[in-house]
Amino acid sequence: MATSYEVNRQKEKTPISELDPAERAKTFDEVALGYTEEEAVAEARRCIQCPNTPCVSGCPVGVPIPRFVEQVAEGNFARAYAIVKSANSLPAICGRVCPQETQCEGVCTRGRNGEPVAIGRLERFTSDWAFAHPDEAAAAMDGLREECAAGDELACSIWRGAEGAVSQDLAGKRVAVVGSGPASLTCAGELVKRGCDITVFEALHKVGGVLTYGIPEFRLPKDLVQREVAKLGDKGVSFEVNALVGKLYDIDELMEDRGFDAVFVGTGAGLPSYLGIEGEGLNGVSVASELLTRVNLMKAYQFPEYETPVYAGKKCVVVGGGNVAMDAARTAKRLGADVTVVYRRGREEMPARAEEVHHAEQEGIKFQLLTNPVRILGDDNGWACGVECVRMELGEPDASGRRRPTAVEGSEFVIDIDMLVVAAGSKTNPLIAKTTPGLEVTPRSLIVADERTGATSKPGVFAGGDAVIGAATVILAMGAGKRAAAGIAEYLTQG
């Protein structure tokens, strides 16, 4: 294990500065402030440059982690950024929202004895640094191009991945990208590199999918998302907002009337699931996407300056244990509610990113684990006033390996509330399936697509992201968008 730098033997990650929990629970400002240059170098030096690079295999898009970390350790931040960019087109976003503990950091060698290298924070650092130093970042890219021209293979592979023209074969080909979440943005970015003429159709008035309407400002600043979108615009991608495909145009019309040679469907899994218990129609009860859309997309936390209102009570229960539940809980907290998360399994089973659960606890959010709501109680005016819950215990592991929770008889109790948010998962909106003859979907409306190419049962139509695999992660959506771009390129060169 040869490193060009002296390894930092510290067992814990270099701490990252964060807004004070009490302060930040009142604002929507970003919680984690990011590493300084010194902190980044110190953290990068914790990497021992494992020859077998387990971390890389833990990353769904194969970021060459030791390569970029090495550059950070040496203080070559611009080059570090170029390397990250070679595999990941949205590093500022992934550095912030990837579930690193189950991906790259989960398999990092340093994690076997202490904490893993803070790969996500370093990834975030390089992209924030590049944003603050655009000229140096551009020079690093040019440098790679020159090294590549001089025959350096490593430089070539990085340069091609990050910026390089893979081939201009696709000039004149037109591709419609439906939806504008991470799957779509990645697919569009990859295809525009290849010279395609790309139009992205988004149903809402703002581009970005969940990055824009779902994940809150305090975790992922919206300016940063719009910055990535603007970069795609500069490269020639056109965006049509307010365009709900299946209503304004259907996919056949895009291909036949509007002359698109291929279509990528990245419409996500936005349809909310309910608990299916009594009282879900009461006032004060909403699904998480209503709360989050009002706050993130419509900026209701600035009502009445922004005209969309958002109701927040004083005593809120959020039902669920994923990222969506954590975001809803922390949002309700910031709107002034006292918040309790009710989740039917245990802490270990919570699918949320570990950091979000930790942040939520720091902000004073309470957890009732192994607890399941059975009915929501209403007052005479039809407002939610309580939620009856039952304690759960975990049984034997089921087929998926997760231990199945079962209710403990006679353990019912009531939590007083005036607000309840359901974060019980989401499904695929059936609109595209219903309006696209020849498109094979599963009984749950998931689009059936080839894992390698994204090709669907309908010629010329490709799909990826949550619309295909169900609610998952940003990086998996991006990986699917990238593979589909390659699949589309292949289809268009054959066709």
Added chain:
Amino acid sequence: MYPIERVEPLNAEVTRMVVRAPEIARKIRPGQFIMLRIDERGERIPLTMNECDPEAGTVTIVFQAVGATTMRLAQLKAGDALLDFAGPLGNPTELEGARRACVIGGGLGTAIAYPQAKWLHEHGCEVDVITGFRNKDLILLEDEINACSARQIIMTDDGSNGNKGLVTQALQQRIDEGADYDLVLAVGPVIMMKFVAATTRPYGIKTLVSMNPLMIDGTGMCGGCRVKVGDEYLHACVDGPDFDGHLVDYDGAMRRGVMYRSFESAAREAAEGRDCNGGADGERKGA
């Protein structure tokens, strides 16, 4: 941007506005709606297509100034533009096959129901239109409706047009007179639709009602527009807005409809330029 081509007051509260939106004009059908945002700080509000002209590339909306956004909308002029105008949303009303229909409009609902009455008339259905208003000065689209109905009955709450009463009284009378409707379509306040459905229920007449819950995205994502229909929650923006009038939980819908009332009055006061601390702090002011 979506340029406004014409603005015309229909009465003291209601405005007709013609907006340039060629792609939507090609596609939108009776019963469907759009969602608009005036500007960056604006909220998304749903408004129904009142007329569309695919050749001219325009969509007409008719709206009543009831709160902050619609009041602000009413102040815009031809030559101004809307930032966002998304549609067509929702499903076209299922009108095929009706031979004898009664279209009922309550207040502003008259403007929403007009394209359906017109479509039915143009497709060989005999259409009665019953409308109801608070007083005669608020009567909407009388000439337009005359041109597309076999019979127009206009009721007023105060009798100022000489015909005092509720739309349901007129409907009951028509049924008693032997009008053999195979479709009743009601658009208006929830309470009106509830009583229309109660009137037709004993006769088993197919009754469609157009639900108007709070909407945010209008694409089936936020769950805000859920309406209980039979045993299930449906989303008015993607499954509606029309539902089987005999299955809708009207009381639930009315309760949900007022959930944001304290915010709405705060926003209205802000829009009117008055001091507006009350209600804007997120405190629940009760229903």
